[in-house]
Amino acid sequence: MYISLTNSPTPAADKREKQLGQKRAPRGIRTVSSTVITLGIVSMLTDISSESVSAILPLYITGFLGLSTIAFGVLDGLYQGTSAVVRIAGGYASDRLDQPKWVAFVGYALAAVARVGLLFWTGFAALTAVITADRIGKGIRTAPRDALITATSDPARLASAFGVHRMLDNIGAAIGPFLAFVILLIVPDGFHIVFVASLAFATIGVAILGLVVPNVRSRRRERSAGTARVRVPWRTIVGGPMRRVLAAAGILGLVTIGDGFVYLVLQARSDFAAMWFPLLYVGTNIAFLAFAVPLGRLADRVGRARVFVWGHAGLLAAYVVAVLPMSDAAATILCLVFLGGFYAATDGVLSALVSQLTPAESRATAIASAQTVVAVARFVAAAGFGILWFAVGRDLAMIVVAIVLAVALPLVAVLLHPLLRATVPADASADPGARA
Amino acid sequence: MRARTAWTVIAVISVVALGATGAVGAAAWSDYQQRQDTPSAVTTTDAGGLTGPDRIVFRNTASGEGYGHVASVPLDDPTAARAVSGIACDRVDATVAEVSCLRTVRGITPLYTGTLYGADGAQLSEWPLSGIPSRTRISADGAMIATTAFVTGHSYATIGFSTETTIHSPDGSDLGNLEDWTLTIDGAASAPVDRNYWGITFADGDAFYATVGMTTQGVTYLVKGSLSERSLTSLAENVECPSLSPDGTRIAFKRVTAGSGPTVHWTPAVYDLETGAITLLPEQRPIDDQIGWLDDDTILYGMPREDAVGDYDVWALAADASGKPSVFIEHAWSPAVVR
Numbered sequence: 009m010y011i012s013l014t015n016s017p018t019p020a021a022d023k024r025e026k027q028l029g030q031k032r033a034p035r036g037i038r039t040v041s042s043t044v045i046t047l048g049i050v051s052m053l054t055d056i057s058s059e060s061v062s063a064i065l066p067l068y069i070t071g072f073l074g075l076s077t078i079a080f081g082v083l084d085g086l087y088q089g090t091s092a093v094v095r096i097a098g099g100y101a102s103d104r105l106d107q108p109k110w111v112a113f114v115g116y117a118l119a120a121v122a123r124v125g126l127l128f129w130t131g132f133a134a135l136t137a138v139i140t141a142d143r144i145g146k147g148i149r150t151a152p153r154d155a156l157i158t159a160t161s162d163p164a165r166l167a168s169a170f171g172v173h174r175m176l177d178n179i180g181a182a183i184g185p186f187l188a189f190v191i192l193l194i195v196p197d198g199f200h201i202v203f204v205a206s207l208a209f210a211t212i213g214v215a216i217l218g219l220v221v222p223n224v225r226s227r228r229r230e231r232s233a234g235t236a237r238v239r240v241p242w243r244t245i246v247g248g249p250m251r252r253v254l255a256a257a258g259i260l261g262l263v264t265i266g267d268g269f270v271y272l273v274l275q276a277r278s279d280f281a282a283m284w285f286p287l288l289y290v291g292t293n294i295a296f297l298a299f300a301v302p303l304g305r306l307a308d309r310v311g312r313a314r315v316f317v318w319g320h321a322g323l324l325a326a327y328v329v330a331v332l333p334m335s336d337a338a339a340t341i342l343c344l345v346f347l348g349g350f351y352a353a354t355d356g357v358l359s360a361l362v363s364q365l366t367p368a369e370s371r372a373t374a375i376a377s378a379q380t381v382v383a384v385a386r387f388v389a390a391a392g393f394g395i396l397w398f399a400v401g402r403d404l405a406m407i408v409v410a411i412v413l414a415v416a417l418p419l420v421a422v423l424l425h426p427l428l429r430a431t432v433p434a435d436a437s438a439d440p441g442a443r444a
Numbered sequence: 445m446r447a448r449t450a451w452t453v454i455a456v457i458s459v460v461a462l463g464a465t466g467a468v469g470a471a472a473w474s475d476y477q478q479r480q481d482t483p484s485a486v487t488t489t490d491a492g493g494l495t496g497p498d499r500i501v502f503r504n505t506a507s508g509e510g511y512g513h514v515a516s517v518p519l520d521d522p523t524a525a526r527a528v529s530g531i532a533c534d535r536v537d538a539t540v541a542e543v544s545c546l547r548t549v550r551g552i553t554p555l556y557t558g559t560l561y562g563a564d565g566a567q568l569s570e571w572p573l574s575g576i577p578s579r580t581r582i583s584a585d586g587a588m589i590a591t592t593a594f595v596t597g598h599s600y601a602t603i604g605f606s607t608e609t610t611i612h613s614p615d616g617s618d619l620g621n622l623e624d625w626t627l628t629i630d631g632a633a634s635a636p637v638d639r640n641y642w643g644i645t646f647a648d649g650d651a652f653y654a655t656v657g658m659t660t661q662g663v664t665y666l667v668k669g670s671l672s673e674r675s676l677t678s679l680a681e682n683v684e685c686p687s688l689s690p691d692g693t694r695i696a697f698k699r700v701t702a703g704s705g706p707t708v709h710w711t712p713a714v715y716d717l718e719t720g721a722i723t724l725l726p727e728q729r730p731i732d733d734q735i736g737w738l739d740d741d742t743i744l745y746g747m748p749r750e751d752a753v754g755d756y757d758v759w760a761l762a763a764d765a766s767g768k769p770s771v772f773i774e775h776a777w778s779p780a781v782v783r
Contacts, residue, residue: 066575066576066594067548067554067576070576070578070594072753072754130753133707186552189550189551189552189553189554190552191469192550192554193550193551193552194469194473195469195472195473195476196476196550197476197754198469198472198473198476200468200472201465201468201469201472204464204465204468204469205465205469207461208461208462208464208465209461211457211461212454212457212458212461212462215453215454215457215458216454219450219451219453219454220447220450220451220454272595272606275574275595275608276621279571279572282572282573282574283555283572284553284555285574285575285595286553286554286555286556286574286575287553290553398639
């Protein structure tokens with residue numbers, strides 16, 4: 009069952025694909041599968057749920073409960089560590105049990121159940137518990153969900169499928185804060201309405217996942233052939249072409265300092281960014297959702313590794329624009345556009361690249377590993393940049409990171425050279441799920 | 445389950461979930477409207493001006509009309525009917541001639557501003573804040589306005605806890621973020637990556653006091669700042685959110701006495717600038733406020749009311765630990781004593 013999301017490709021695009029020697033998929037599956045759309049809607053609803061709460065949380069804690077936010081930041085690093093560990097566990101459980109849908113379901117359901125707590129408890133400890141559960145849930149569900157996207161997509165259009173999913177996901181991330189602020193505009197102390205709305209959206213998301221999304225199991229075919237294995241083949245994750253991908257993702261992650269610092273640089277230079285500071289991340293989300301599909305399609309056409317590596321040029325552009333002497337408003341807006349483009353070129357595309365290089369039985373683990381490498385590297389980058397910031401000053405630190413990134417980019421391109429041209433895996437067995 | 449059945453179940457769940465949200469929202473809205481139309485829970489008079497000599501200026505948190513507005517009472521009769529103005533603020537400080545007001549500007553996108561008003565309520569200047577209002581203080585001569593905001597965007601932001609403390613002139617021009625100033629801790633130049641400043645209190649002329657905190661280590665220092673040299677020097681550890689006494693000899697502050705992170709417990713205390721002696725005051729409840737001084741013997745601070753979320757009382761406590769805390773102004777927050 010496939011539904012059409014995009015218009016028929018233009019004749020020019022068809023011609024280009026023929027010139028590239030790509031095998032054209034039958035017309036019926038040129039578009040994104042309904043499961044990908046459904047998973048995108050589940051993510052959208054879940055993001056509306058979590059982002060509506062997180063957008064108002066600082067206001068709620070300080071303005072309403074009269075508590076301090078100091079402790080909040082201290083715990084942030086701890087949560088990130090937990091999320092990284094849980095992520096690999098989620099991916100591994102998904103592969104080991106061969107139950108991607110139900111492992112993802114546990115992750116989504118955990119976040120939804122935690123929201124019930126928001127309705128009955130109003131203390132800081134309760135909030136901390138809810139956020140922790142939300143993050144653990146996010147860690148558990150991400151990799152199995154991405155494995156499901158892969159299993160139900162045409163291998164030749166995998167990055168497009170991830171693009172569609174990430175677009176829907178980010179629509180949710182943009183709607184969530186908007187919804188919360190509109191509620192507070194109408195009822196200024198109506199925080200509990202936001203919590204109820206958050207639970208409602210999370211519940212609908214979990215229901216759709218549980219009732220509609222198929223549990224695509226990768227081993228069915230092999231089991232019938234008598235070669236079923238319960239063990240996850242780690243060699244496919246830490247060896248072969250995956251080794252290069254993990255190294256590349258790690259190296260590039262080490263020069264990805266995080267939006268927070270880019271926003272702080274913008275905030276320091278201008279009243280414009282300072283005024284809009286609380287909303288800069290929404291701007292990045294909007295740019296991300298706008299670019300997700302076009303860059304996913306580009307990745308399918310010219311190669312996922314290529315778009316992943318050169319997508320970091322968007323990050324480089326954001327660094328440079330942040331310190332470039334130009335109109336403050338223009339710098340702020342350009343920065344958000346470049347950051348959004350960077351995420352669109354790297355987030356879903358990395359999952360697509362990893363999926364293309366790993367067999368189905370270790371796919372969720374591989375996706376989780378790549379995402380964890382990126383998360384850990386970025387955490388190190390943020391800490392390192394903080395040191396640099398105070399050692400040499402804000403703008404100079406930014407310039408240094410930009411130069412390091414500019415040097416790293418071509419080196420990583422060389423590292424990934426064997427993969428740059430490969431769009432569809434030569435080894436067709438890498439994607440049995442798509443034909444299952 | 446067949447697709448059609450599944451989608452029917454989902455439709456029912458959606459209608460119930462969103463319907464419940466709508467019902468809760470409608471009830472909250474009507475409740476809010478009702479509260480807005482209710483006369484204030486305390487006796488009020490119309491304010492002639494925002495501030496004036498020998499008054500206590502504060503944020504009125506009595507439910508009903510005028511909730512969140514700047515109000516004032518006579519210094520010698522704090523239980524008198526409060527004069528409630530038409531200006532709403534989250535945090536407020538005042539001198540005889542000026543009122544500094546930090547507020548959340550609600551909208552489809554919330555924005556945060558610092559505004560300086562004259563005594564008659566005329567706006568003198570305004571500047572954006574990068575996050576939720578936390579502290580504000582005006583220097584005695586009215587020449588400097590300090591503000592602290594929690595830098596927020598996304599509460600899940602990777603930058604973690606961050607404050608922005610700046611000093612403005614009355615015309616709105618900015619003396620810069622303290623994080624760019626020179627910091628000396630225990631005699632050595634220091635520039636930890638995670639330093640944050642908050643809670644400025646002005647002394648006479650060039651000097652002021654503030655808190656510097658290292659988020660990762662959880663350490664805070666009392667620092668003395670120089671406006672002309674753009675420098676800060678540490679004086680004592682674990683002295684947070686300082687407030688200089690009117691005679692300039694002591695600093696009232698909140699001290700971590702138990703716990704850490706979300707379970708931290710701050711107790712009001714007084715630090716003697718000359719001897720360095722610290723006196724913990726007999727207050728069992730945790731406080732989270734920048735303390736104010738009623739006079740040289742008494743401190744004031746806000747405390748959330750146990751029975752009503754969003755409502756506070758201002759409490760008074762002897763600065764020499766000789767008495768018990770007592771309610772000073774009911775339904776009030778962010779007190780500023782104007783002499």
